Amino acid sequence: MAAATDDINGKDRFGLAAALLTPIVIINAIVFIVPIVNLLRISFNEALPGGGIGPAFTWENWVNLIEDSYYLEILLRSVWMSALITLLTLFCSYPIALYLHRASGAWRTFLFVLVIAPLLTSAVVRTYGWIAMLADNGLVNTALSWFGAPTPFRLIFNLTGIIIGLTEILMPYMILALLAGFGRLDPRCEEAALTLGARPLQAFWRIVVPLTAPGIALGCFFCFVLCVSSFITPRILGGGRVFLLATEIYDEAIVTLNWPGAATLSILVLIVFGAALALYTRALRRLD
Amino acid sequence: MREGTGGGAPAGEDAYLSLQHLGKRYSDFAAVHDLTLNVPRGELVALLGPSGCGKTTTLRMIAGLASATSGRVIVNGNDITTAPPYRRDMGVVFQSYALFPHMTVAKNVAFGLQMRNVAKPEIERRVQEAIGMVRLGGMEDRRPRALSGGQQQRVALARALVIRPSTLLFDEPLSNLDAKLRDEMRTEIREIQQRLGITAVFVTHDQAEALAMCDKVAVMNAGRLEQLGAPVDLYERPANPFVASFVGRINRLPAVAHGKSAKVGAHELRLTSTLNGEVEVMIRPHRIAIGRTGEMGGFNQVPGVVKRVTYVGDLVQYDVDVDGLTWSVEQPTTAARAPDAPGSRVDLSWRIADTLAFAKRA
Numbered sequence: 001m002a003a004a005t006d007d008i009n010g011k012d013r014f015g016l017a018a019a020l021l022t023p024i025v026i027i028n029a030i031v032f033i034v035p036i037v038n039l040l041r042i043s044f045n046e047a048l049p050g051g052g053i054g055p056a057f058t059w060e061n062w063v064n065l066i067e068d069s070y071y072l073e074i075l076l077r078s079v080w081m082s083a084l085i086t087l088l089t090l091f092c093s094y095p096i097a098l099y100l101h102r103a104s105g106a107w108r109t110f111l112f113v114l115v116i117a118p119l120l121t122s123a124v125v126r127t128y129g130w131i132a133m134l135a136d137n138g139l140v141n142t143a144l145s146w147f148g149a150p151t152p153f154r155l156i157f158n159l160t161g162i163i164i165g166l167t168e169i170l171m172p173y174m175i176l177a178l179l180a181g182f183g184r185l186d187p188r189c190e191e192a193a194l195t196l197g198a199r200p201l202q203a204f205w206r207i208v209v210p211l212t213a214p215g216i217a218l219g220c221f222f223c224f225v226l227c228v229s230s231f232i233t234p235r236i237l238g239g240g241r242v243f244l245l246a247t248e249i250y251d252e253a254i255v256t257l258n259w260p261g262a263a264t265l266s267i268l269v270l271i272v273f274g275a276a277l278a279l280y281t282r283a284l285r286r287l288d
Numbered sequence: 289m290r291e292g293t294g295g296g297a298p299a300g301e302d303a304y305l306s307l308q309h310l311g312k313r314y315s316d317f318a319a320v321h322d323l324t325l326n327v328p329r330g331e332l333v334a335l336l337g338p339s340g341c342g343k344t345t346t347l348r349m350i351a352g353l354a355s356a357t358s359g360r361v362i363v364n365g366n367d368i369t370t371a372p373p374y375r376r377d378m379g380v381v382f383q384s385y386a387l388f389p390h391m392t393v394a395k396n397v398a399f400g401l402q403m404r405n406v407a408k409p410e411i412e413r414r415v416q417e418a419i420g421m422v423r424l425g426g427m428e429d430r431r432p433r434a435l436s437g438g439q440q441q442r443v444a445l446a447r448a449l450v451i452r453p454s455t456l457l458f459d460e461p462l463s464n465l466d467a468k469l470r471d472e473m474r475t476e477i478r479e480i481q482q483r484l485g486i487t488a489v490f491v492t493h494d495q496a497e498a499l500a501m502c503d504k505v506a507v508m509n510a511g512r513l514e515q516l517g518a519p520v521d522l523y524e525r526p527a528n529p530f531v532a533s534f535v536g537r538i539n540r541l542p543a544v545a546h547g548k549s550a551k552v553g554a555h556e557l558r559l560t561s562t563l564n565g566e567v568e569v570m571i572r573p574h575r576i577a578i579g580r581t582g583e584m585g586g587f588n589q590v591p592g593v594v595k596r597v598t599y600v601g602d603l604v605q606y607d608v609d610v611d612g613l614t615w616s617v618e619q620p621t622t623a624a625r626a627p628d629a630p631g632s633r634v635d636l637s638w639r640i641a642d643t644l645a646f647a648k649r650a
Contacts, residue, residue, distance in 0.1 A: 188386035191353050194373040195380040196400035196451060206399070210390045287390075 036270070042263035051257030061264040071248075071265070078245040079272065081159065082227035088167045089174045089223050090216065096171075097178035097215070098208075101185065119172050127236045130165045131156060134237075157239025165237045170226055174219045181215020213287050221280040225273055245269050303362075304329035304487045305350070305455055310359035312345050312511075319345045321511040323359070327504075330485040332478065333516075334498035337508035338534070343491045346508070347459050350489060352376045363454055374403070379448030383460040385440045387432040393419065393443050394428040400451035418450035421480060438469045445477065449484070456481065456488040462497060474501055495535050499523070507531050529646045532570050539576075539615050543569045543645070550645055553611035555590045558640045566648045574618040575642040578606070578634050589637040594628050608636060 043061055046054030065071050100111055118126060133139045136152035145151040155161055185208065193203035209216075231246040238247065245265060253262035303326030312320040320342040327333045335343040348354035350361055352373035360369045368376055388396050397418055401411045419425060422442035432440055441461060448456060461477070462470045478501045481488050492498050498505045499519040507514040507522060507530070514534075515527040526532035533540060543550040545563035550556075552569055559569075592615065596607040604627045606617040617636060621627070628634055 184389055186384070186386060188382050188384050189388055191351075191373070192380065192382060192386040192388075192447075193399070193403075194353070195351055195376070195378055196447065197374050197377075197403035198399075199374055202403060207388060211388075 039263045045260050047258045047260040061260045082224050085166045085227050086220050086223040089170045093171050093174040097175045101182045115175050127233045161237035162234045165233045170223045174223050177219035177222045178215040181218045185211045217283045306362040308360045313357040318511050331503040332488045334502035334505040335491045336498040341508040342511040343508050347491045351378050351380050377454045379453035380457045381444045381448050381461045385444040392429050397447045418446040422446045458490040538570045541569045557588045559645050567645050570644040573616040576617045576636050576638045587637045594630050594632050
């Protein structure tokens with residue numbers, strides 16, 4: 001009797017879920033899936049001089065991508081730079097997230113607003129802010145020269161500048177993702193570890209880190225993906241001298257007008273995302 | 289309430305765990321105030337009180353999870369007031385159990401031994417022993433969340449016991465269990481504690497738990513120790529009105545005393561002690577009998593009218609109106625006699641020895 005009722009409920013709920021999901025599925029299909037399929041198709045089209053897309057099917061773009069070591073270089077640079085930035089972001093954000101998780105009341109709200117406030121300004125504005133900070137006659141170099149350091153340090157228009165800028169820009173995302181994943185962290189567990197003889201550092205490594213691992217995995221995945229796909233900050237802080245996947249796609253599409261080439265690189269970025277997602281899912285499964 | 293604390297050993301001489309003038313002050317209030325309590329070796333002492341009375345704060349100060357703002361904590365002659373929790377050697381069982389969710393039962397129990405750098409084979413042996421002691425054999429590889437509340441409770445107990453702590457501390461360990469399991473764990477915890485002869489402090493707000501399990505009970509209220517004593521002392525000889533009404537149910541009646549008797553309304557009651565002026569007379573509902581007793585020598589007696597009858601099977605609860613005041617009376621039931629109906633005039637009688645009286649607190 002109870003099973004029958006459950007069945008009817010189950011069907012009802014399925015129908016409701018389907019009805020509620022339909023709009024988003026349609027929107028996603030039109031603005032996301034169709035363009036990606038289109039992108040995939042263009043990557044197998046001929047590039048005509050002057051920005052045209054030839055109708056003929058060709059492997060040329062993909063062969064080109066694999067044979068030209070320049071692209072491999074760009075791919076590796078993008079991936080390791082993103083991995084490094086993700087790690088730096090994690091190290092800078094983890095203590096803040098942990099503190100926020102433990103804070104309470106108005107103080108927590110205040111800190112929380114501070115953390116997400118940067119998201120209210122566009123990345124472009126924040127990136128220009130970093131130029132003012134990191135330029136040869138900027139705040140950091142000026143401050144360093146007061147202490148008698150042999151300035152200026154080249155902190156901008158190179159990889160260093162991109163790493164500094166992106167780390168700061170991605171921190172709010174990392175903090176939010178970490179906080180979202182800190183649900184299992186019970187302060188009583190840490191206390192229990194202490195009473196069982198664990199020193200604070202041992203309790204941190206054996207209890208706090210494992211319990212926050214889902215948050216760490218989510219934050220890292222999130223930041224890595226945002227980092228690989230970020231364009232404006234690498235473009236401005238790299239000064240056109242650092243070549244990454246995102247900047248290369250822009251150049252191919254806008255400067256050399258090679259759309260099939262740009263499409264091929266875009267699919268490559270999607271493959272990188274797929275790999276990151278696979279890694280994240282595996283990490284989550286191992287954590288459970 | 290210094291006179292009420294006479295149950296412990298003087299000045300902590302042969303106390304194993306000794307709290308001396310312990311206090312915890314936050315900026316605007318004192319959570320615990322000048323608490324002195326001595327626990328002899330191998331005894332189980334309850335800290336009993338309403339929520340917010342400072343009992344958990346006291347436990348946390350013993351465990352080192354909260355710092356005392358005054359006073360000292362002494363274990364086996366060593367002052368550990370400022371020692372960090374990981375050097376205190378206390379086994380703590382938390383209200384929420386605080387099991388490590390990412391570790392199996394065996395790893396949870398092994399944790400404390402690993403932190404003490406015990407050799408692997410020894411760890412394995414002691415973990416098995418502890419898991420056996422709490423009757424969880426076969427559950428070693430389960431995760432805490434795959435266990436029932438009672439089983440989680442046992443893991444928490446095993447984890448605290450396996451390190452052979454100097455003292456066991458329980459923070460309301462049974463409050464998340466259902467009534468039947470609670471009774472079972474009560475007996476089990478008491479049995480293990482006595483078998484190992486381990487000194488223990490048990491925080492609870494449940495007076496039945498405290499009375500049933502513990503050698504002594506410390507009743508706390510508003511950060512202060514109200515009375516320390518064996519369960520029977522607290523129940524029969526409460527030191528003050530708070531203890532009398534917190535431990536067990538009781539009728540509280542305003543009265544005016546003159547010598548060895550007190551006037552409640554129009555009725556003269558005889559007392560066991562000498563008091564004068566405004567007092568509160570207290571009588572436990574189940575010590576009052578309905579009906580006239582033959583000889584009146586050792587008894588007080590008042591007439592009343594039954595207002596309400598609640599029949600709960602093993603006993604009947606009456607609300608009886610005596611000169612406008614409502615008294616609670618409880619009678620065991622018997623097939624030989626039907627309960628008195630509302631409206632009937634009855635005589636209430638009880639032993640003079642069961643008549644408690646306290647001078648009104650200033």
